[in-house]
Amino acid sequence: MGTGRNTTIIRSNYLYDESARIYDHALDLWDGLSQELNYNVMYSKRGVMMLAHNVHDMQSFHRHIHANRLNGVDNQWLTPEEAKAYCPPLSISKNARYPVMGAALQKKGGVARHDSVAWGYARAAAALGVDIIQNCAVTGIKRAADGAVEGIETERGFIATPKVGVSAAGNSSVLMEMAGLRFPLESYPLQALVSEPVKPVFPCVVMSNTVHAYISQSDKGELVIGAGTDQYVSYSQHGALHIIEHTLASICEIFPLFKRMRMLRSWGGVVDVTPDRSPILGKTPVPGLYVNCGWGTGGFKATPGAGHLLAHTIAKDEPHKINAPFTLDRFRTGRLIDEAAAAAVAH
Numbered sequence: 095m096g097t098g099r100n101t102t103i104i105r106s107n108y109l110y111d112e113s114a115r116i117y118d119h120a121l122d123l124w125d126g127l128s129q130e131l132n133y134n135v136m137y138s139k140r141g142v143m144m145l146a147h148n149v150h151d152m153q154s155f156h157r158h159i160h161a162n163r164l165n166g167v168d169n170q171w172l173t174p175e176e177a178k179a180y181c182p183p184l185s186i187s188k189n190a191r192y193p194v195m196g197a198a199l200q201k202k203g204g205v206a207r208h209d210s211v212a213w214g215y216a217r218a219a220a221a222l223g224v225d226i227i228q229n230c231a232v233t234g235i236k237r238a239a240d241g242a243v244e245g246i247e248t249e250r251g252f253i254a255t256p257k258v259g260v261s262a263a264g265n266s267s268v269l270m271e272m273a274g275l276r277f278p279l280e281s282y283p284l285q286a287l288v289s290e291p292v293k294p295v296f297p298c299v300v301m302s303n304t305v306h307a308y309i310s311q312s313d314k315g316e317l318v319i320g321a322g323t324d325q326y327v328s329y330s331q332h333g334a335l336h337i338i339e340h341t342l343a344s345i346c347e348i349f350p351l352f353k354r355m356r357m358l359r360s361w362g363g364v365v366d367v368t369p370d371r372s373p374i375l376g377k378t379p380v381p382g383l384y385v386n387c388g389w390g391t392g393g394f395k396a397t398p399g400a401g402h403l404l405a406h407t408i409a410k411d412e413p414h415k416i417n418a419p420f421t422l423d424r425f426r427t428g429r430l431i432d433e434a435a436a437a438a439v440a441h
């Protein structure tokens with residue numbers, strides 16, 4: 095489960111209008127989520143800072159900042175000194191291999207506790223009467239003679255239903271194949287690792303796409319560090335060692351203070367990546383089958399928004415205007431929403 099295995103970064107500073115709407119919708123919902131679920135999801139708006147290390151980064155981040163502002167999404171430019179003031183462990187030495195030339199800061203971005211999000215939703219859903227059947231794999235999607243969904247086969251038997259919503263992240267293409275659909279998804283392992291716990295030293299979230307690492311500190315005190323995806327497709331939940339070695343080299347370069355920190359554990363999850371790095375959220379060509387997938391390395395931040403939009407689409411049998419552009423059909427028509435640069439994770 096990706097929701098329970100991620101680096102918990104929440105932000106909405108993507109480039110295109112469609113993305114601004116979908117990610118900012120989610121960000122707005124994070125604000126009241128603890129109250130709504132009556133469960134503390136520990137959403138902490140500590141700011142997400144994306145480092146620029148070369149002229150291309152600076153130009154691209156300025157473009158993002160301007161585009162975000164036009165869409166009412168907060169994002170601001172910081173000089174290296176301002177970035178250091180916001181995040182004191184940051185090295186802005188001019189002698190670094192890739193010196194920090196500035197940063198884009200989204201103050202409303204931050205982190206939430208991933209387990210609490212899963213537990214909070216599960217508890218609130220159960221209170222509404224939803225049956226949650228754990229450890230029960232779906233093995234088939236049954237379709238009637240007219241092609242519409244009739245129900246699902248599971249390890250514990252058949253469930254008849256005219257409507258099925260699929261949210262299976264790295265296994266989405268496997269599930270969609272059960273309904274006879276081929277999806278434009280590639281599944282990659284993505285890793286994260288945490289350090290031994292230390293007292294509060296790291297006040298925000300920092301991402302560097304160029305040197306390539308991202309980092310924050312959990313409430314338990316561990317530094318939570320993320321890497322890029324493996325370069326080959328796989329369903330393995332262990333990533334390759336050289337990826338995290340490279341990530342830690344980057345962390346030591348940007349934060350020399352952490353050179354002697356010991357790492358406690360690492361883990362991987364499988365992420366489903368679309369060609370334009372934007373999700374597919376809506377109806378499928380199979381009547382009664384709905385999908386929420388393709389969030390790749392960045393779907394945790396969308397949790398409340400994706401949940402709301404999928405529920406709307408299933409209930410009304412038509413997408414909400416926010417998820418209407420995120421169709422499967424865009425890969426046929428060419429109306430892509432290319433967020434490869436904003437994904438900020440190498441893949």
Ligand SMILES: Cc1cc2nc3c(=O)[nH]c(=O)nc-3n(C[C@H](O)[C@H](O)[C@H](O)COP(=O)(O)OP(=O)(O)OC[C@H]3O[C@@H](n4cnc5c(N)ncnc54)[C@H](O)[C@@H]3O)c2cc1C
Pocket residue numbers: 095096097098099100101102103104230231232233261262263264265269284285286320361362363364365386387389390391392393394395396
């Ligand atoms: C290491 C790592 C770091 C990440 N960091 C971030 C981050 O900082 N910020 C961010 O926004 N996103 C991040 N992500 C991505 C994010 O975790 C995912 O996009 C998100 O969790 C997807 O949520 P989901 O609910 O769609 O799927 P998941 O939470 O993955 O849930 C899918 C569920 O489907 C189940 N399933 C699969 N196949 C079947 C089947 N046949 N039958 C029944 N059940 C099935 C799985 O067991 C799983 O429980 C990260 C991912 C990883 C792996």
